[in-house]
Amino acid sequence: MERRAFYRNPVLPWLLIGPQLILVLVFFYWPTSQALYWAFTLEQPWGGGNTWVWLDNFIAIFRDREYWATVARSAFYAICTTGLSMAVALFLACFVDRSLKGTKLFQSVYVWPYAIAAPAAGVAFRFIFAPQSGLIGSINTLWPGIWDPSTNGIHALAMVIICHAWLGIGYNFIFFLAALQMIPRSITEAGAMDGARPLRRMFDLQLPLITPTVFFLLIMNLISSFTDSFGLIDTMTEGGPVGSTEVMVYKIYFDGFKGLDYSGAAAQSIVLMFLVIALTFVQFKWVEKRVHYN
Amino acid sequence: MIERSPLFNFVTYAAMILGLLVVLVPFWIVIVAGSQSLQEVSRVPIVLWPSSHLWENIQSAWLRADLGPKLINSFIVAIGVTAGKILLASISAFAIVFFDFKARMVCFWLIFITLMLPLEVRIVPTYAIAANALLPFQVVLDTLGITGLVQAVSSVRIGLEWNLLNSYTGLILPLVATATGTFLYRQFFMTIPDELIEASKMDGAGPVRFFFDVLLPLSRTNMLALATIMFVSSWNQYLWPLLITTDRTHYGTVVMQLKALIPTQNGTPDWNVTMAGALIIMLPPLLVVALMQRWFVRGLITRDK
Amino acid sequence: MAAISFSGVKKRYQKNDVIHGVDVEIEAGEFVVILGPSGCGKSTLLRMIAGLEEISEGKIAIDGKVVNQLEPRERGCAMVFQNYALYPHMSVRQNIGYALKVAGMPKAEREAKVLKVAKSVSLEPYLDRKPGELSGGQRQRVAMARAMVREPKVFLFDEPFSNLDAKLRVAMRAEVRNLHRSLGVTSVFVTHDQTEAMTLADRLIVMNSGYVEQVGRPSEVYHHPASLFVADFIGSPSMNLVRGFFGEDGYFRHGKGGMLNLPGLAKAHLSREVSIGIRPELVRRVDAGHKDAIAAVVDYTEELGASRLVYARADGSPIIAVDDGNDALATGMPVHFAMSESDIHVFDHTTGRRVDHAGRPVRATDSVSA
Numbered sequence: 001m002e003r004r005a006f007y008r009n010p011v012l013p014w015l016l017i018g019p020q021l022i023l024v025l026v027f028f029y030w031p032t033s034q035a036l037y038w039a040f041t042l043e044q045p046w047g048g049g050n051t052w053v054w055l056d057n058f059i060a061i062f063r064d065r066e067y068w069a070t071v072a073r074s075a076f077y078a079i080c081t082t083g084l085s086m087a088v089a090l091f092l093a094c095f096v097d098r099s100l101k102g103t104k105l106f107q108s109v110y111v112w113p114y115a116i117a118a119p120a121a122g123v124a125f126r127f128i129f130a131p132q133s134g135l136i137g138s139i140n141t142l143w144p145g146i147w148d149p150s151t152n153g154i155h156a157l158a159m160v161i162i163c164h165a166w167l168g169i170g171y172n173f174i175f176f177l178a179a180l181q182m183i184p185r186s187i188t189e190a191g192a193m194d195g196a197r198p199l200r201r202m203f204d205l206q207l208p209l210i211t212p213t214v215f216f217l218l219i220m221n222l223i224s225s226f227t228d229s230f231g232l233i234d235t236m237t238e239g240g241p242v243g244s245t246e247v248m249v250y251k252i253y254f255d256g257f258k259g260l261d262y263s264g265a266a267a268q269s270i271v272l273m274f275l276v277i278a279l280t281f282v283q284f285k286w287v288e289k290r291v292h293y294n
Numbered sequence: 295m296i297e298r299s300p301l302f303n304f305v306t307y308a309a310m311i312l313g314l315l316v317v318l319v320p321f322w323i324v325i326v327a328g329s330q331s332l333q334e335v336s337r338v339p340i341v342l343w344p345s346s347h348l349w350e351n352i353q354s355a356w357l358r359a360d361l362g363p364k365l366i367n368s369f370i371v372a373i374g375v376t377a378g379k380i381l382l383a384s385i386s387a388f389a390i391v392f393f394d395f396k397a398r399m400v401c402f403w404l405i406f407i408t409l410m411l412p413l414e415v416r417i418v419p420t421y422a423i424a425a426n427a428l429l430p431f432q433v434v435l436d437t438l439g440i441t442g443l444v445q446a447v448s449s450v451r452i453g454l455e456w457n458l459l460n461s462y463t464g465l466i467l468p469l470v471a472t473a474t475g476t477f478l479y480r481q482f483f484m485t486i487p488d489e490l491i492e493a494s495k496m497d498g499a500g501p502v503r504f505f506f507d508v509l510l511p512l513s514r515t516n517m518l519a520l521a522t523i524m525f526v527s528s529w530n531q532y533l534w535p536l537l538i539t540t541d542r543t544h545y546g547t548v549v550m551q552l553k554a555l556i557p558t559q560n561g562t563p564d565w566n567v568t569m570a571g572a573l574i575i576m577l578p579p580l581l582v583v584a585l586m587q588r589w590f591v592r593g594l595i596t597r598d599k
Numbered sequence: 600m601a602a603i604s605f606s607g608v609k610k611r612y613q614k615n616d617v618i619h620g621v622d623v624e625i626e627a628g629e630f631v632v633i634l635g636p637s638g639c640g641k642s643t644l645l646r647m648i649a650g651l652e653e654i655s656e657g658k659i660a661i662d663g664k665v666v667n668q669l670e671p672r673e674r675g676c677a678m679v680f681q682n683y684a685l686y687p688h689m690s691v692r693q694n695i696g697y698a699l700k701v702a703g704m705p706k707a708e709r710e711a712k713v714l715k716v717a718k719s720v721s722l723e724p725y726l727d728r729k730p731g732e733l734s735g736g737q738r739q740r741v742a743m744a745r746a747m748v749r750e751p752k753v754f755l756f757d758e759p760f761s762n763l764d765a766k767l768r769v770a771m772r773a774e775v776r777n778l779h780r781s782l783g784v785t786s787v788f789v790t791h792d793q794t795e796a797m798t799l800a801d802r803l804i805v806m807n808s809g810y811v812e813q814v815g816r817p818s819e820v821y822h823h824p825a826s827l828f829v830a831d832f833i834g835s836p837s838m839n840l841v842r843g844f845f846g847e848d849g850y851f852r853h854g855k856g857g858m859l860n861l862p863g864l865a866k867a868h869l870s871r872e873v874s875i876g877i878r879p880e881l882v883r884r885v886d887a888g889h890k891d892a893i894a895a896v897v898d899y900t901e902e903l904g905a906s907r908l909v910y911a912r913a914d915g916s917p918i919i920a921v922d923d924g925n926d927a928l929a930t931g932m933p934v935h936f937a938m939s940e941s942d943i944h945v946f947d948h949t950t951g952r953r954v955d956h957a958g959r960p961v962r963a964t965d966s967v968s969a
Contacts, residue, residue, distance in 0.1 A: 006394035007491075007501040013393035016385040017401050023382070023471035027420060028408045030430045034419035092313040095306045106310045108587050110317055115583035117530035119552045120576040124320045126556065127327060127565045134340030135323065141338055169317060170583075171594070178595050198302065227414040231532035235553050249414045253533075256418040265418045273415040280410045489684035492651050497698035497745075498672030507697070511688040 032273070038266035057267035066243070067251070067268070074247040077161060078225035084165035086217055089172030094202060096173075097180040107177070114170030118228065122235035125163040129155075149237070153244025156237050160245050164225065164232055172217055179213035180206060212286075219283040223276055248272050324576075328352075328569035335566040348570060355571030359551040360543070365574075367465075368529060368547040372578075374466040375528035376521050383475030383520070384513070388505055390476075391483040392491065402480070409473045413534055421537050424464055428454035460541040468538075469528060475520055478593075482516050483509065519593025522586045526579040548575045601675070601752035601785050602627045603648060607657035610643050610809075618643055619809045620657065623964065625787065625802075627662075630779050632788045634796040635806035636832065641789045642757055644806070648787060649755050650674050661753060672701075677746035678755040682762065683738045685730040685745075691717070692726040695744045716748045720774075736767045743778070754779075754786040760795065772798055793833055797821070805829050814964045823944075825961050827951040830876050830944060836908055836919045840876040842948055845869055857914025860891050863940050867958045872948040879908065881942040882920035885935050892935040893918075897928050909934065 039057050041050035061067045089110075096107050113121070131137045131148040140147055149155035183206060191201040207214075230249045233239060239246035239254065246254070248268065256265030322342070327335050329348035334341065355361065389395075390402045413420065423429060432454040435441045441452045458464030486509070494504045510517075532549050539545040555571040557563045583590055603625040610618040618640045625631050633641040646652040648659060650671035658665050666674050677698075685694050693700075696713045704712075717723050720740045730738055739759065746754055756775070760768045776799060779786055790796050796803055797817045805812045805820060805828075813825035824830035830838045843853035847869065849862030864875070885892050895913035906923045911934055920936055928934065945954045953961040 007392055008394050009501065010395075012501060013389040013395050013398070016389035016393075020382045020386040020405060020471055020476065021401060023467065024405055024408055026423060026427055026430055027468040027471060028411050028416070029404075031416040031419035031423050032411055034422065035416055038419065088313070088316065091309065095309045095313070098306050100303060100306055103310070106314055108584065109314060111583060111587060111591065112321070112580060113317060115526055115579040116576050117532065117549045117552075117579070119532050119549055120530075120572050121320065123552050123556060123568060123572050124324050127569060128320065128323055130563075130565070132338075132563060133336070133565060134338035138339035166316070166320065174591050174594055178591075223412075227412045230414060231530075231549075234532070234536075235556070252415075253417060257421075257537075262418055269415050269418065273411065276412065276415060277410045487682060487684065489680045489682050490686065492646075492649075492671075493678070493680060493684035493686075493745075494697075495651060495671040496649060496676070496678045497749075498701040499697075503701060508686055508688075514688075 035266045035269045035273075038263050039270045042263050053263075057263045058271075061264060061267050061271070069243075070246055070248055070251050073157070073245075074226060077157070077164075077229065077247055078222050080161045081164040081168065081225045082218060082221035084161065085168035085221060086172050086176075086214070088165070089169050090176050090214075092169075093173055093176035093180055094206070096177055097206075110173045111170040113167050114174075116167060118164075118167060118231035119235040121163055121167050122160075122232045125159060125166070126236050129159045149241075151241055153241055156241060156245050160229075160232060160236050163236065164229060167232075168221060168224070172221070175213055175217055176210070179210040183209050215286055216283065219279050219286075223279050226272065226275060226279075324569045324573050327566055328573050330566050332562065332564050332566055335569075336563060347566065351566050351570035352574060354564075354567045355555060355574065358567065359548075359555050359571050360546075361548060361551065361571065361574060363544075364546050364548045364551050367462075367545060368549070368578075370462060371465045371531070371535070371547055372525050372529040374462065375469045375531075376524040378466060378470035379472040379475050379524050379528075380517055380520060382470055383472050383479045384510070384517070385505075386476050387479030387483050388501075388509065391480055392501065392504075402476075405471070405476050406473050408471065413468075417533065417537060420468065424458040424468065424538050426454075427456040427458050427467075458538065460539055460545050462545070464538045465535055465545065465547070469531065469534060472524075475524070478516065478520060479513070482513055486512070515589070516593070518586070519589040522582050522590040523593050525582055526590075529579045551575070601662040603753065603785065603787070604660045604663075605644075605657065606660075608644070608647065608654060608659055609656035610640065610647065610652065611655040616655075617809050618647075621811050623804060623811060623814055625785060627785055628783045630776075630786045630788065630799060630801045631804060632790060632796040632800035632802075633804045633806060634790060634793060634800075634833075635812075637791055638808070639806040640809045641791075641804075641806050645755055645757055645787055645789045648674075648753070649676050649678050675752035676755050677749050677751035677753070678757065679739075679742045679746050679759040681758045683730070683742040683759075685738060685741055687730055690727050690729055691722060691733070691741050694730065694741055695722075695748050698745070698749050712748055713744075716744045719747070720744050735763050736771065739763060739767075739771055740774075743775075747778070747782070751784065754784050756786065756788040756790075758790055759788075760790075760792075768795070775799065793835070805832065807832070811963050823953070823961075824876075825953050825963055827874055827876075827946040827948075827953075830946065830953075834878060836879050838876040838878055838944070839882065839918050840874050840946075841916050842872070842874045844872060851875060853914070853916055857893075857916060859893070861940050861943065864943060864945060864956070867956055868945055868954060871954070873954070874946045874948050876944045876946065877938050877942050879919040880921040882918065882936050882938050884909070884920060884922050884924060885937045887933075887935050889935060889937050892937055895934050895936060897930055897932045897934055899930055900928050911936075 037050070040052060040054060042053045042056065043050050092110055096103050096110070127133060128135045129137075129147075129149055131140055131150060136147055147155060149159045187205060187209070188201060191205050196204060226247075227249060229247050230253060233245055233247065233250050237245040239250050249272070252265050252268045252272065255261045255268065259265075326342055326344050327340070328351055329344040329346065330341075331345065331347045334345050334347075386401075386405065390398050426432075432441075432452070435452060435454070445451050458467065490508065491504060494508055499507060530549060531547070535547045535550050539550070542550065552572060552575060555568045557565060557568065605621045605623045608618065608621040609616055621644060633644060635641045643652055647654050648661075650666065650669060654667050658667060660666065661674060661676075686697065689697065692713055695716060696709050699709045699712060713726075714723070717726055720743055722737065722740050722744055725733060725737060730741065733741065742759065760771050763771060772795060775788075788799060800817050802815060803817055803820050804814050807828045813820055813829045815823075815825070820829060821833055824833060824838075827840070831840060841853045843851055845851050845861070845865040845868050847865070849860060849865045851859040851861050851865065887894075893913050895911040895918055898910040898912055898917070900910065901908040906921050909920045909922045909928060911918050911920065913936070918936065946952065947954050947960060950960065955961055
């Protein structure tokens with residue numbers, strides 16, 4: 001129902017919302033419109049303003065095989081981190097949901113990874129996976145050269161993916177557990193009366209009932225994998241070796257700030273932005289649908 | 295619980311302990327390595343038990359990454375961003391929910407849509423705006439011909455400039471706008487019954503009084519929840535501070551220093567110092583999450599759902 | 600104490616009128632109840648007095664002073680809300696004292712007042728509790744104390760008892776009544792519960808879909824309903840009503856073909872399309888041989904203890920009678936009823952207004968005395 005008890009005041013609401021509106025316009029909409037402008041123009045060398053080049057910048061990046069490799073890598077990266085992180089979190093949440101004695105302790109520790117800055121985790125994992133050091137690197141003493149993320153692209157990508165997935169465990173766990181605990185006890189009990197064993201109940205009852213959460217997390221994780229990976233990659237591999245961990249965000253940063261190709265970076269930003277918008281849109285559509293189910 | 299079979303309980307504990315290992319191993323390694331000497335940390339395979347050199351490692355990390363001033367910077371930024379976000383979110387949501395003005399839905403959507411424009415996708419142009427935050431206004435004035443007009447009349451050329459690079463304002467301000475915070479506050483304010491506002495009107499309180507006497511005290515738990523999340527996320531900011539500070543010595547934050555702690559390709563592999571530094575850097579948000587978990591979890595769930 | 604006067608008060612949402620012009624005078628010190636079904640505009644009218652709702656047209660004056668443009672706090676009214684609207688984070692003491700605090704009253708004076716009011720509604724032991732720790736009745740008292748503490752010129756009550764159980768409701772009714780008696784403050788009370796309305800009111804304002812149907816003392820409204828709506832709405836079970844014509848032969852004929860011999864009324868209302876009505880307690884059960892007996896067939900009965908309700912059907916139209924006999928009455932059994940012509944109400948069917956025995960229509964604000 002629409003709220004009926006409003007205040008009326010010609011000035012006050014604008015004073016209240018004004019600061020945020022200004023920030024949003026200056027730091028969100030203006031840069032976005034700039035990005036659009038740059039994406040469709042090319043800066044003349046030695047000044048002289050920008051010339052309108054229509055879709056040239058987009059065509060240039062779409063013709064670039066390296067760009068597509070980056071896109072494919074980002075997609076692979078996103079799918080792997082999302083899948084891995086959600087699987088671990090769901091696994092843990094299901095057991096924690098049994099609320100056995102002492103569960104609270106486990107539960108609170110599982111949340112911790114959320115607190116860690118991606119670059120910090122990156123540094124820790126870099127050490128864990130360092131080929132010369134005594135953890136994962138130990139296997140190199142048994143089979144020399146079998147593990148080396150500093151030269152092997154696949155190793156490097158795997159390392160970054162594992163770290164990103166680990167970082168997401170806390171967040172995913174919180175939501176899975178909350179969703180599981182929302183399921184009325186009576187449904188589980190009814191399932192048990194019908195003779196379903198725990199594993200069976202999980203697949204037949206709990207998982208279908210938490211699909212909205214699964215879907216929500218899926219989208220959130222995908223968006224985060226596409227956008228939040230910068231800090232991790234910058235501390236772990238800097239996109240290397242030979243670009244094997246360069247994902248879209250990192251390429252934008254690199255082309256923009258190191259390569260000073262603003263137009264190309266802007267065009268890439270727009271592509272990434274559309275990706276995020278599309279994912280968010282799917283999310284909204286789903287939320288709308290979900291309302292009808294309830 | 296329905297199944298009380300000891301076997302299943304055993305499986306449950308086993309799984310949870312396995313999970314504990316997965317989650318804790320990185321923390322453990324950081325502590326172990328951070329407390330060992332260079333010699334111990336270079337051993338292959340490493341001994342997975344802490345040693346006694348934590349304090350000296352922290353001291354070297356402190357010196358190498360200049361952690362003292364950087365920690366202060368981090369605290370200033372994280373607290374500034376958190377406070378700013380909460381302030382802006384609460385007053386914007388207050389305007390959107392409780393005031394009857396035509397543009398309220400437009401304003402709400404303007405703020406809400408920024409969710410789809412994360413910093414990462416607009417880094418390059420945002421950097422440009424940070425060099426002169428008043429650029430949009432200058433462009434507007436130029437396009438409207440006001441600049442020319444003023445110049446003709448008073449021979450003063452309007453040149454709006456506000457450089458945010460290398461300043462606390464630059465580190466804080468662009469992060470203060472918050473769609474999620476505004477949304478959370480809006481959700482909460484909408485649960486306030488109409489009658490409560492009416493009662494306060496009857497008691498003679500105006501909107502400002504209502505905000506301070508009724509809304510703020512009622513939203514205390516929400517505020518706490520929001521604050522924990524926002525503190526963690528602003529402490530952990532990496533990309534934005536990296537862009538906006540060219541002067542690392544004065545305005546760098548601790549998270550930016552992590553890279554400086556990593557042993558160079560051909561240098562001494564003193565990971566013990568790196569890990570000791572990382573431990574210090576990850577500690578404040580970890581403490582917030584560990585100690586304020588109840589608020590934090592609640593905030594996270596209401597924010598994102 | 601203050602008089603409230605409405606002149607031509609209208610309320611419009613977008614383009615729809617929800618209140619179509621109210622002209623009523625409430626005297627100083629009076630207890631007036633606005634009664635009507637949900638959606639009739641009674642709460643809107645109350646909220647217009649309070650200043651929570653704008654007045655689209657017309658004027659409301661309190662103590663002779665037009666208040667249309669005044670803020671709620673400037674009108675000298677206090678209100679008790681349906682859901683109490685207590686501030687959940689404040690203690691009872693703070694809740695009661697909040698208006699005084701806003702008004703800038705010094706703390707010591709405020710505390711003393713709060714204490715005095717709390718005593719008068721026996722809330723003293725609970726002053727430091729939060730509303731969440733109180734029972735429904737106690738919360739209700741806090742809401743009343745909050746209104747009383749300001750010593751307002753007018754008390755407004757917006758269905759304040761609708762969340763209480765039946766027993767508490769009766770108790771609170773008595774309390775409100777006593778309160779009014781001791782303070783004598785002009786009170787306007789909105790409810791859809793007619794028992795509540797009848798027992799509390801000095802005068803009733805009966806409303807229906809934005810119109811004032813009748814203003815009058817409870818007994819007036821009951822015994823001389825000014826419109827078909829009031830006749831039907833007030834009283835439980837509601838009035839027996841049937842639609843038809845009076846003929847020159849002195850008979851009333853209704854749709855289903857039944858006839859009633861009402862020569863006196865027939866003369867006054869000849870050939871007007873009317874509805875006639877009679878209260879169930881004035882329908883008497885008689886023997887079959889009674890002169891002018893109406894034959895009917897029992898549908899079912901409802902036992903009330905002291906008496907019972909007989910739901911029957913006469914010539915196809917339903918009739919309810921209050922009967923204190925204790926013989927067995929089964930479905931399908933024949934019964935006979937009689938009624939006095941003077942107990943019958945006549946309403947013009949097209950306007951829905953009461954028509955007095957001289958054939959003149961009765962207006963909402965006319966005082967109809969027996």
